[in-house]
Amino acid sequence: MRLSTTSVCSRVSTADKDAGAPGSGAPDGLPDTLEGVRARIDAIDDAILGLLNQRAACALKVGVIKQATADPAAAPVFYRPEREAQILTRLQADNPGPLGGADVTRLFREIISCCLNLEQPLTIAYLGPPGTYTETAALTQFGRFASTRPVGTIDEVFRAVESDAVHYGVVPVENSTEGVVNHTLDCFMNSPLRVCAEIELPIHHAFMVSAGNKGEVISEIVSHAQSLAQCRGWLDAHYRGVPRTSVSSNAEAARLVADRTDAAAIAGEMAASRYGLKVLATRIEDETNNKTRFLVIGRQHVGPSGRDKTSILVSTRNEPGALYRVLEPFERHGISLTRIETRPVRGASWTYVFFIDFDGHESEPRIGSVLAEVRKVALEVRSLGSYPQAIVQ
Known part of the structure; x- marks a missing residue:
């Protein structure tokens, strides 16, 4: 389906007429009746669908052109973080609302992810297990159409990319409250890989228990050592005296607590969803501006x-x-x-x-x-x- 801007406007206008809506008579230009507004939404959805498919067709054509013009000695590069950044920056600047800038970014990140998947499905290694903030960072950057692969250590992320087992990797490099992740820096010393993009992720910790636990009896709180430190004030106020156990990651804490009725974990809400936990409190971190910076590693020059x-x-x-x-x-x-x-x-x-x-x-x-x-x-x-x-x- 090929839809021009004119045809989109025409279709929306027709929907207004069919619904008997005054349209321009309302201060916001929208129909005055529920049926009229719903008809307008249906017409807009149809137009969006057509435009999305036009964009997908363009993405496929880009892939064909890249294949045809690529250096025979090198594989064509489909993921262009600089191009994505230009698109998202422009859309944020042009956004008239009422959608917020972050909402526009998330929506178009998934559209870009879907279209890129038509050109070349990507596999991304990240520091696991599933449910970590690093997985959240990978999905934030590449969207949910990319295939993600958890690995056990930062070294393994580097090795997976170096061996071409995956296209890119995502690793943490620094936290605004806890400082630099030295192991990531050490890996760069002996690796040919380069930084292709960076991700800054707001870190919000949640307090969670297993589905059958009402939170009345908590005999142990499990999390990564950094997260326990970042939530010390909240824990002292609500669970002073309860033993705190550090494990390798927040996601591992969530996994361990999933089968217990006497313990709680501190992790991200993605981990709660991943392991079927019940969230009792959100945003329990002491520092409200807590952020972690992640790097996308690969071979290409951006x-x-x-x-x-x-x-x-x-x-x-x-x-x-x-x-x-x-x-x-x-x-x-x-x-x-x-x-x-x-x-x-x-x-x-x-x-x-x-x-x-x-x-x-x-x-x-x-x-x-x-x-x-x-x-x-x-x-x-x-x-x-x-x-x-x-x-x-």
């Missing part, structure tokens, strides 16, 4: 989106002023650093590498100039990738 971030790994000589000489070009060129972390090099005593994030794309001339200057004063500079800044969810 083009500029217009609002980007770059991550680099820098090793320096162990001497006074070494870090200053690395950072000075950024200050001189007016480039904002968003994060800097230090990690020791395994097997090399007193040798360190710096992980630096900054605004901009490595294809920009000024970023290229800064990196050239940094390479002159550092032992090694390795780009971990330029990628779109996280879209507000």
